[in-house]
Amino acid sequence: MNIRLLGPIGIAVILAGLVGCKRGSSSNKDATQSPSPTPVVQATRPIEGKSEPIAFPELGPSRLIQPGIQFREATLRRGSVPMQVWYYQPEKVSGKMALVLIPPAGSTLFVGMGLAEGDRAEHYPYAKAGFAVASFEIDGHVPNLESSPDAIVLNGARQFRDAQAGIANAKVTLDFILAKVPEIDPSRIHIAGHSSAATLALLAASQEPRITACAAYAPATDVDARLAPAIPALDRAIPGYRDFLHFSSPKTHVAELKCPVFLFHAEDDSTIPISQTRQFAALLKKTNPNVTLVTTPKGGHYESMISEGIPKGIEWLRQVKK
Numbered sequence: 001m002n003i004r005l006l007g008p009i010g011i012a013v014i015l016a017g018l019v020g021c022k023r024g025s026s027s028n029k030d031a032t033q034s035p036s037p038t039p040v041v042q043a044t045r046p047i048e049g050k051s052e053p054i055a056f057p058e059l060g061p062s063r064l065i066q067p068g069i070q071f072r073e074a075t076l077r078r079g080s081v082p083m084q085v086w087y088y089q090p091e092k093v094s095g096k097m098a099l100v101l102i103p104p105a106g107s108t109l110f111v112g113m114g115l116a117e118g119d120r121a122e123h124y125p126y127a128k129a130g131f132a133v134a135s136f137e138i139d140g141h142v143p144n145l146e147s148s149p150d151a152i153v154l155n156g157a158r159q160f161r162d163a164q165a166g167i168a169n170a171k172v173t174l175d176f177i178l179a180k181v182p183e184i185d186p187s188r189i190h191i192a193g194h195s196s197a198a199t200l201a202l203l204a205a206s207q208e209p210r211i212t213a214c215a216a217y218a219p220a221t222d223v224d225a226r227l228a229p230a231i232p233a234l235d236r237a238i239p240g241y242r243d244f245l246h247f248s249s250p251k252t253h254v255a256e257l258k259c260p261v262f263l264f265h266a267e268d269d270s271t272i273p274i275s276q277t278r279q280f281a282a283l284l285k286k287t288n289p290n291v292t293l294v295t296t297p298k299g300g301h302y303e304s305m306i307s308e309g310i311p312k313g314i315e316w317l318r319q320v321k322k
Contacts, residue, residue: 056176059087065120068092069127078172081159083137084115085173087181088127097132098188099177100317101170101204101211104135107196109223110234110245111156112140112166121306122194129314132184136173138200139163154237161241165248170204188212190317194305195272196220202250206257213320215262215313217305218272221280223249254283260290262316266304267297292316 057074065071065088072087089097102123107113114137126133140160142148163169170191178184190213193201198219205214220226223245227234235242246252261284265277274295281293296308 056179059180064091066124066128069124074176076172076176078139078163078168081139081163083139083169083172085137085176086115086123086133086135087177088123088133089181089183090127090130090132093183095183096185096188097130097183098190098317099132099134099174099184100126101173101189101191101201102126102133102135103138103166103170103191103193103197103200103204105194105197107138107200108145109165109196109199109220109227109248110160110230110241111142111145111153112138112160112163112169113196114138114141114143122310125310125314126192129318131190131314131317132177132181134173134177136169138166138169150237157234157238157241161238161244164207165203165244166200167204167207170200171208174208174210186210188320190215190320192216192310192313192317194218194309195301199223199248199250202257202261203248203253205259205261206250206253211259213260213262213317214257215264215317217264217309217313218266218269218301219250219263219277219280220272221250221276224251251280251283254280255287257284257288260320261288261292262313263291263293264305264309264313265293265295266299266301267295268299269301269304271301 056076059072059074062070062072068091070089070091074085076083076085104113104115104119115135119135123133123135138160140156140163142153142156145153174189178186189210191201191205191211192215194217198216199221201214201216202219202221205211227245231242231245250257263277263281265274267274278293281291285291294312296304298304299307
């Protein structure tokens, strides 16, 4: 822990690794992601209910990234913030494809997150199963959070807030993919995520009516409780941040989460207790009749999701009705 940060963000540093989850073995959050980057082009950025004009780039050239999986990418810009979008689809496509949006995991829930090579382990299974996949960066990523100056952390927190905890990133990614990939079936738009990305998946599904199903693996469903020790410091540094964090919590929007929801959690998860997901599922079932909760005895926070959660989530998504 970096003890030199004793100002308004000191507690935020203490929590830097609290919500973040392990990625694949090749994870490198600061790695260069794009061997052949596409130009950064202005994209929609919601501002007080309005949008700036859209000027989407083309997706980059297709390449075979895994046997049977084609990969393309692009960089969009929301206002002054660039964001990468990774797109995968099966090598052989016949007919319309369902799309799975997948945010990157590993966030602390008060700043954003970039894409890293280790994220691909969560992307490939869906494409291998016949889904199109789009993963996207969340505004406000702060590399090396624990050693970053307060000003950098605060800037990331503001960008994260301005992107509505990643909802805006999810929406613009969906707009972009639907505009550039005519093979996507707009009636089958799903979102899936693990840990902090599962938090965003649930939040986005409650706010974006085009999303037709949500799979959340070991989500943090009560952001107010999760970040309680850091909220006073964050709210002093950025007035109103307490209210934003309350908005960003899936628990706040239970009544608005109407699409089918799949929840997965391991009994031995030491990062996010399974009791929180059980409580959230019980609360959600009061207003949503289509909630599936699957648990497993072992596997921890990350491995259970890779080995069991995603395969069961894919099986569930295949059965979701349009």
